[in-house]
Amino acid sequence: MHISEGVLNAPVLITGIALTAAGVAVGIKKMDTESMPKIAVLTAAFFVASLIHIPVGFASVHLVLNGLVGILFGWAAFPAILVALALQAMLFQFGGITTLGINTFNMAFPAVMCFFLFRRMIIGEGRTKAAIAGFLCGVSAIALSAVLVALSLTFTDRAFFVPAMAILAAHVPVMIIEGIVTAFCIDFLKKMKSELVEV
Amino acid sequence: MSFEDNHGEKGSTILRRLDPRIKLLGVVTFSVVVATAQDISPLVFAVVLASIATIMSGISVRTLLGxxxxxxxxxxxxxxxxxxxIAGNSLFSIGPFEVSREGLWYAGMLTLRSNAIILAMIAFMAVTPVTSTVHALTRLKVxxxxxxxxxxxxxxxxxxxKEYTRLHNSMKIRCFVPRSNIHTxxxxxxxxxxxxxNSYERGQRLQAAMxxxxFTGKIPHLDTLRIGYGDIGAATVITFILTGMVMLNGG
Structure with missing residues (x-):
């Protein structure tokens, strides 16, 4: 899901930084200072969850769970994802610095979209309805992220269109797995810790 | 699963001792210059310098290669x-596909850019404890x-x-083998x-404790970051190198 350093051009990188800065500003504004330690611990949990590799056929994919981040965090998904990516860059030098803006936006924007689209269905009555919404949330968050990655590449250079399509195709299995995992996870959280989903 | 912390590598090299603010600013400006470079000469220069810095940082070869x-x-x-x-002069063809010189050139430039930045990040950030970086960020008005x-x-x-490892171990003890199925x-x-x-509960306890x-949403810094002569020297060298790269790119 990450775009490496040195691939995108300056206009795309700058747009990414500007959009992320705006999203982070809204996120911080909506997050009260008191609950920040709680959000940080949950961000850490998502960070660790993103290191889990899950087998798909002969390969494996790592979890992204940006849809679930969106449901739990709302606009705070922007600062949370920015922090998780920055931590990844510092600990494993994965991702990068100049790409931090665009990579954050590509994952956080779908998260916030999921918040507005699926949250009502998820917090409402009915397990099946919530699980279906969870599945759709997982699928669409990854789908939208993959589309944004493809767009970032294509806006940089038309020549990137084919690799961008390859990336999009490679994300189809990821979408399905994220959908399944998000659905089960939401079902589980609603049963076990409903205040987490419903705050 | 575990991840090494940046303290993991022992030893003391110049790059470890440098003020974290200078390292952070240095690597950010370096990344920006490299990411926007269009010519081959500044990029080759950047890869060479970043490689030298990586050797100087004294990071283990295994970590580096990984x-x-x-x-x-x-x-x-x-x-x-x-x-x-990418269409252009074709070098040779594989079946119906033409391999173009321009395409190879483009891929090569991209590789140089990507690797120069990753090496600089390894050299500067992998040897900096995250806590120092946190202090540097505060001082830099983030x-x-x-x-x-x-x-x-x-x-x-x-x-x-730790918690993940504990849970995962208890799954393994119960003969959990990850496969591509719904059970997994x-x-x-x-x-x-x-x-x-669990994190939610832990977060609530942390919040109460803070x-x-x-707690006012701020971490007071107890460290005494001070710019020494070595830091000024390093900052000067970095500035010269970056100016050189920008000039190479223009020329």
Missing amino acids: RVAAANCFVALFWVFLPLT PDELVCLFFFTYRYSHEIV YRSYAYLVGVLLA LCRG
């Missing part, structure tokens, strides 16, 4: 597609809320890795669910 390989996975994709999709969020996330990710996906989903539920101590 991280460089991980970064190049994404780059490899472009080597597969660009020579075939918003307090973000620094604080970053610090707590970093601090608790270690705890949560459900088990992982519940594992993530437990991690989140409020007891008069």
Whole structure:
């Protein structure tokens, strides 16, 4: 899901930084200072969850769970994802610095979209309805992220269109797995810790 | 699962002792210059310098190779597609596809850019403890809320890795073998669910504990970061190098 350093051009990188800065500003504004330690611990949990590799056929994919981040965090998904990516860059030098803006936006924007689209269905009555919404949330968050990655590449250079399509195709299995995992996870959280989903 | 902390590598090299603010600013400006460079000469120069810095940092070869390989996975994709999709003088053909000189050139430039930045990041950041970076961020006027969020996330990710390991071990003891089936996906989903539920409770306790101590959304810095002669020297060298690269790019 990450775009490496040195691939995108300056206009795309700058747009990414500007959009992320705006999203982070809204996120911080909506997050009260008191609950920040709680959000940080949950961000850490998502960070660790993103290191889990899950087998798909002969390969494996790592979890992204940006849809679930969106449901739990709302606009705070922007600062949370920015922090998780920055931590990844510092600990494993994965991702990068100049790409931090665009990579954050590509994952956080779908998260916030999921918040507005699926949250009502998820917090409402009915397990099946919530699980279906969870599945759709997982699928669409990854789908939208993959589309944004493809767009970032294509806006940089038309020549990137084919690799961008390859990336999009490679994300189809990821979408399905994220959908399944998000659905089960939401079902589980609603049963076990409903205040987490419903705050 | 475990992740090494940046303290992991022992020893004291110049790059370890440098003020974290200079390292951070240096690597950010270096990344910006390299990411926007269009000519081959500044890029080759950047890769050479970043390699020298990586050797100077004294990071272990195994860590280095692992991280460089991980970064190049994404780059490899472009080597597969660009020579075939960018039209230009064809060098040779594979079946119906023409491999173009321009495509190879483009992929090569991209690889240089990507690797120069990754090497510089390894040289500067992999040997800097995250806590020093946090202090540098505060001193560099990054918003307090973000620094604080970053610090707590970093601090608790270690705890949560321990918890993950504990849960994962208990799954393994019960003969859990990950496969591509719904049982695996459900088990992982519940594992993530437990991690989140426990983190939520842990977060609530942390929040209460922080409020007891008069938390205002700010981490007071107790360190005494001071710019020494070595730091000024290093900053001057970095500035010269970056100016050189910008000039090479223009010329």
